[in-house]
Amino acid sequence: MSAAASPAPRPKGTRQRGVISRLLIAAEGPLSVPELHSRALTELPSLGVATVYRTLKLLQEQGAAHIVTLDGENLYEASGRGHHHHFACRSCGRVFTLSTCPVALPPGTVYPGGFVVEAHEVTLYGQCPACAAAQG
Structure with missing residues (x-):
């Protein structure tokens, strides 16, 4: 198989970021990490909770998500609302x-x-x- 025929490698975590971003955007309110992890497992059955934390940190750094602290618990929601x-x-x-x-x-x-x-x-x-x- 030639190099031109093989698909380009996807950056690691792209699918996880996409699913987590979409879930945050679709949520009717901010979500806790366990809620987000549970929802993401329907599409990504092998997703670990550490990946959710890393992805949320990256989304925050990119300005795509932010923390809402409610009763001492950090919840996450999509930015731009x-x-x-x-x-x-x-x-x-x-x-x-x-x-x-x-x-x-x-x-x-x-x-x-x-x-x-x-x-x-x-x-x-x-x-x-x-x-x-x-x-x-």
């Missing part, structure tokens, strides 16, 4: 991205006491629609 906040369901534990901001506090606002706002993060807690309906 603009200003948004999160809702954490206390029943099922899932975290959802909220597309609207519940706080009208633009950067530059001077908060009482002289605090100058540069940014804000809000996490709402309660029951997601599915859990609320199940209790209803």
Whole structure:
């Protein structure tokens, strides 16, 4: 077989990065490493959790993903979603991205006491629609 007929070698991890990136983009909220690993295993059965950590670190370095710290736990989501906040369901534990901001506090606002706002993060807690309906 000639060199021209053989496929070009793929850089190591390209498939893993693609799957993990796609899962982050499709998620309805930030994901923990165990959640991301579990979802990725459906496409990559031999994927190790260490590879998930390495891939997330690389995606962060590239600006494609970032960390959301919620109750002391690092969760990961795709970058580029603009200003948004999160809702954490206390029943099922899932975290959802909220597309609207519940706080009208633009950067530059001077908060009482002289605090100058540069940014804000809000996490709402309660029951997601599915859990609320199940209790209803």
